Structures are given as structure tokens and as C-alpha cells.
Amino acid sequence: MQPQESHVHYSRWEDGSRDGVSLGAVSSTEEASRCRRISQRLCTGKLGIAMKVLGGVALFWIIFILGYLTGYYVHKCK
Structure with missing residues (x-):
């Protein structure tokens, strides 16, 4: 593997308040x-x-199972 290339960019505003x-x-x-x-x-x-x-x-099966479990617990008779 080859090493990754990287770069650094530094910019300074005129008034020096933001770097x-x-x-x-x-x-x-x-x-x-x-x-x-x-x-x-x-x-x-x-x-x-x-x-x-x-x-x-x-x-499809993931959504079906989640819907089945949700419906089971929402409509569960107490």
C-alpha cells in the first residue's frame, strides 16, 4: 500500500481576528x-x-416482522 497524501491549508483574515x-x-x-x-x-x-x-x-421481511411485532404489542388485549 502507498502512503496517503495529505495537505494543510492555512488562511488568515486581514484584521487577524479569524484564523x-x-x-x-x-x-x-x-x-x-x-x-x-x-x-x-x-x-x-x-x-x-x-x-x-x-x-x-x-x-421486505425486516419491515414485515417489525410491523407484525408493532401490531402485536399495540393491539394486545390486556
Whole structure:
């Protein structure tokens, strides 16, 4: 892995009442391209469609179970 590049920017206003310092880090292009390859692999093509379908089914069941439990406790007879 390559070290991250960083920069510091210091700005001072004319009257000296406000000073500003901003720090920033830029990740290496190798790490960014690795993330891009993973996202392209998981979000496009047949695998991307399968991931979206599985995500939709999982979201449906989570909402269904939360709604069932909420309805059970709201309408529970005492």
C-alpha cells in the first residue's frame, strides 16, 4: 500500500481576528480503484440484479416482522 497524501491549508483574515486551518487527506488511487471494481462487480450485471433482489427481499421481511411485532404489542388485549 502507498502512503496517503495529505495537505494543510492555512488562511488568515486581514484584521487577524479569524484564523482558519483546513486539513485534508487524499486516498491513493489504488484503493479508490479497488472500491470502484468491487462496487461495479456487485451493482452491475446478473450479480447486481441478484444483489438488488436479495436486498429487496431482506428489506421486505425486516419491515414485515417489525410491523407484525408493532401490531402485536399495540393491539394486545390486556
